Amino acid sequence: MNYIAIVYQAFATDDTEIISLSSKAINKTLCHMSSIQIIKLDEQFRRYTSLEWYIDWELISLEDLKSNIRNQEEYLNVIRLGTFHPNGFLREKCLMELSEDPEALPYLLLRLNDWVQPIRDRICGIIKKSICNSSIHNVIAALPFLEKAKKGERRNLDVFMQIEYMIVQKIKGQISDLKIYEIYKYDFHVRKYLYCLLLNEKIVSKEQAEQLLQREKNSSNCKTIIISAILDDYICDLNEIDVYLQNKSAVVRRKALDRKYAILKKNWAGIEKLLLDNSKGFRETVCYIIKKHTDIDIINYYIEHLETEYTRVAILGIGENGNKENVKDIISYLQSYNEKEVRDTLKSLGSCLGTDGESIYWKYIMDPRISVAKSAYNAIRSNEIRYGSKQIYERFLNCEYEFTKRYLVNLLLNESSWSRLPYLLQLYNYEDISLQDKIRKKATQRSCYSKLSEIEAEKLRKIMNDSTLRIPAKLISDIELDLKYVTVDNIINDQQNIKLAKRSDDIDWNKQYEFVEHIGIKSYEQIHFEECKYIWKNWVPKQGQADYLQGELLRQAEKLRNEAMDNGNINWDDNFDWFCDFLKYTLVDSDIFGQEKIEKLK
Template sequence: MLFSKKSGGKPIADKEIDWYRERTDFDPESSRYCFAVLYSALDHKPSPRQLRYIGDEAARLISGMDPFFVQSVMHTLGSSGGKINTSSWQRHCSPEGYRALLICGTVHPNGYLREHCLKLLADDKKVLRFVLLRMNDWVPQIRHTAWDILRRQLRQGMPVGDIIQAMPFVEFVRRGMRAQRDEGFSMEELDRVLMEIFAENAETVMRSPIRLRRLCYRVFMLHPQQDDRELLLSFIRRERDGAQRSALMRFYMNTAERPLSAELVDEFSRDKYWRSRLDACEYRMKVSGYWEGMEELLLSSHYPIRGFAEYYLDKNGFDTLMYCRSHLPDTIHALCDIGSRDDIEIIRPYLESHPCEALAALVRLGAGDSKELVWKAMHSGDTKLEKAAYRLAGSVLRYTRAELLNEIKKESDPHRCWRLISLMMKDADSELLPILIRLVREYSHSRSDIIAMIERLTYYRLGGHYAVLVSQELHDEITEALEDAGSSIPSDLKRYILCSMRVMS
């Protein structure tokens, strides 16, 4: 504790409150971190006026604050052995202040106070998260008290939105394992109650944020029951997030007691998210095996689906390569996967009608004029094609710095210029520093982005813990570039670069 009980002069409660006021007057943002000192004044019989002040501060600070943060703040207190008179809190504090002091008391280091405050809040359905937090308490008796309160609150009914908001704390109880070591506690019972609540309020679940919906779905997935199949199907059809819809779909298919109907599998196969479509195809292969029309999957723009089709088609003796060659341009992507350089001239005529697909295929198959095709595409005026060409230039092709610098100097469009500068950062090292420093002054429209690149190469944001190792020639070149840059480079960054360079012997 910050102040000793043996201190002379003012009463200890006065000293702690005065310290808190002085500190928060100087730095208002520190009030929540200093609150533990203010709360400790409750150990020293504060006056009614002081009690009301402490309660009002507590109500102001913990409003909307995460319970884990409240707990971490309160754990900076010592575990007082004295008994705190909570009845005086109720007499002298406002209702909001009294409630806030009790909430803080549920995470106090003193176990007796935690349990006492928890019992006083038993009928307050707005503190569900703090009750769940105490279900992972290190004191068994407090865990029992929290479980009794939670069961009573859930039976009496509480707003479904509050329960959904508290789902991260349910997961905290599940993973914490302390409560599950108690004979009187049953995680299955808690999950069963939650499943009943969510089933009756599916609309509220669907309106929740994805991070909370995922936890609500998890309760059903941990306890698969055939009675919940229709509800899960409803969740799948209404779920907006593709990845979560795919997870629900896999669970639904893998836990089915009998094969799904062809109509339902076909519905899943038409899902707009590619992973869901692949899941449906894998399920269909597992249940029915190879089917007529599987080759149509080769038309997909997603490689995992094409790879699935290519594997099973080849396994069943289907001539995939011939099919791809005879169904161009729809199968350009698939032909790029399994084709060879012999297919380059077959694809080339489609540069006019399907420029993005044909360009990607030609580059990946290793066409001799790949670089020329990409440069031409990057200046085509077609935004989509230019972006595709830039991605190919960065992921498949490699250009020398001399080539890129030459193109940068000739480029007048700022967007294309920035893309070329970004290409230079592929596999960048300290030798690129003088080039970037000079570009800062020449290309003011990209100044902040180029400076960010320089900071990354020199570890500027890491606080100077790393040296930039350079040769003497490179040291001189960087120093000269910094002098030429003038005020284009921030003075702090310039000073940092000069101080962090180390010449290799």
């Protein structure tokens, strides 16, 4: 989807041919997008336009744009997409332009969670007008967008409730005009939210709900929503509930179980048979009821069913409810010819043994059966077991199965940064592209709190100087710089390294500022664009504060730039004041500027 943001830059030019081609491309793309794809586009669009510092979007004229895009549908889709733009002035212009567009409701609803307060305030009236002027079909098509806005943290609750009430009333008032078969014309995501609204608001009767269930042929998810709503919101007798207890959907069975228990408020005859259900969540609820109201020995019940048709469920049940003492009852199933039984046994052993089963997991991660190796891998990850970078790498070299290599590489990535680095460098050009990206990213993530012996540092340098590995010179340079600050004379083992890495109070800030000086962030002018791009890509997270000082400085500077250039500082508050203070005091106290520049900073 990132190319759409790139194409959108065409509307900041005077080239009518490029504008025409770009509008056609955007129109074609949006017309074939589902509701969920459009929502995802809204989340991602501004990430690819936030670095367009050279364009002043406030100066873009929609009248000129309209004259250059002669097709009305193409123009409207360009404007609809403009409501996703990071520039607040442009978004506001586009929203006002769409106030008369009967199909713009989905895009308007997303702006209830806009990050600019005046836009959130203004959009309310536009949305209310749009709801009144929209057909029931357009309102229904906007339901996924309403749900998205509902989950937002910025939207005003009172305003949202007013809009939600208007939509519900609109559908209630015109539902008689909507034929049942017409519902299936909407895509899956729209139907899903429509069913929730119709049933939770009891707009349809129980009989109509069952009719919807009968007609819903394609989506088990939609069927689950309908049945769950019937159980939650309509009166059902115990016979109906027992029928739903046999449903294929684990969600429906769970709902039926909860409903039956809510009615009876106690156990019932034969409840222990439900312990053999395939769903873990279902079994957990049954266990809760049995433990509360009966003296049935759950572990013994599962042991009794090990040599029956329910062997796999019994193995899993012992793992969910047992401990180390029950390992003897299931460990023999590791020798089973049934792959699924071996897989489930490893899963249960992971629960019962925890880290004590590390040798078992290490053995079976090399199993030629994919599901068995994956179960062993999951047991290792869930118990946070580390085998050491060297041991993992040596096993990787002797591994013949690609799926096992993937598990081993992922385990290697989870080791401490400096212990894994020599082996990541040897895997730097690994043929699996998805793993290669992870390896290269982890190779750039090195703890500045760890310590490395001279011997370990020399081994690392030897690997870096191996021309056959084709390690980038920039990465080698960065690692060499880091080695100056983490290398010590004495030998420090991995366990000490891990402890040091967790001691954030040991940060040597002077060394951090030497890093800053090294990449050149010393001038007000844009003279290190590539370095800043690198920091932005690697050290600035998508959400929250950065882990590295350089990343945090750039993140805060970009926040201030974005607010000034895109929003005219209209959202200025104490957070932005804090950013300014942080930048000022951090740079002043860094000892990398002369007195003249320090005075300018102050």
